[in-house]
Amino acid sequence: MILAEFIQEIAAVSTIPLQEQDCIQLSVGGRIVKHKVKGLDRNYFLKTASTQDLQLLISEKIGLDTLTITGVLRVPKVFFVGETSTCSFLLCEYLELKKDNVISSEILGKQLALLHQNSNEFFGFGEDNWIGLNPQKNYWHENWIRFFKEYRLMPQFIWAYEHGYRADIEEKAERLMQALPLFFDEYKPQPSLLHGDLWSGNWGTINNSTPVVFDPAIYYGDREADIAMTKLFGGFPQVFYDAYNYQWALDYGFKVRQNLYNLYHLLNHLTLFGEAYLRQTIDVLEQLLSEI
Secondary structure, rough: OOOOOHHHHHHHHOOOOOOEHHHEEEEOOOEEEEEEEEEOOOOEEEEEEEEEEEEEEEEHHHHHHHHHHOOEEEEEOOEEEEEEEOOEEEEOOOOOEEEHHHHHHHHHHHHHHHHHOOEEEOOEEEOOOEOOEEEEEEEEEEOOHHHHHHHHHHHHHHHHHHHHHHHHHHHHHHHHHHHHHHHHHHOOOOOOOOOOOOHHEEEEEEEOEEEOOOOOOEEEEHHHHHHHHHHOOOOOOOOHHHHHHHHOOOOOHHHHHHHHHHHHHHHHHHHHHHHHHHHHHHHHHHHHHHHH
């Protein structure tokens, strides 16, 4: 339960009438606390963090708004992002999400393929955002291999070294970076709008059939990066992949590049959550080097 004064201050800043009674804390994830808050005629989903994390929440709003504009995916509507004297906050519509089912999984597969058809002249994005609680640097770049190397893998390797894993992965990392173009010899990805962090915990179902995605880390990149992420940390139902491929078939080389794209997320988890992800990170590095 958070203090009534806390809710009252958020209501005053956002000019959205909130009721401090019956506020429910849903979860705490690192620096972010999630709540269900009552309004006059609806429930709201409230994320709070320190005032230093305001930009993280602003980036989340930009990501959700960008996905909304495409008209392809259902995402929570954002009502306000801002800060009080003690916290930053993001106020969204509250959705009673249920787990995936065959119908919603199939629909999401089709919708994601349509999202990926939203293209751009360049790879990247116009501003930095976050992948989990780590910063995700962006820049407009016409070369996908250089963008993925310089703005995705290299920052993660550097953070891993700074967290004490240099001896475990540096030699393998350097060999992989030199060989990176080999994974794209016969494959030229186009810039697709990506969710950016689409694992099984970042989507759910409403009305028994409507998929909803949230917590994006958007940018324009290779669509395979989104699909690879769906296979990490639990995976999606097979009907999701069947529907996606029916709409826009993946390249035959995806099975190899899948590990390349998931290495980014494994490194991110290694620096965020620690040594529990070291063995899996090393295994993926070794598997990628064996493909060269």
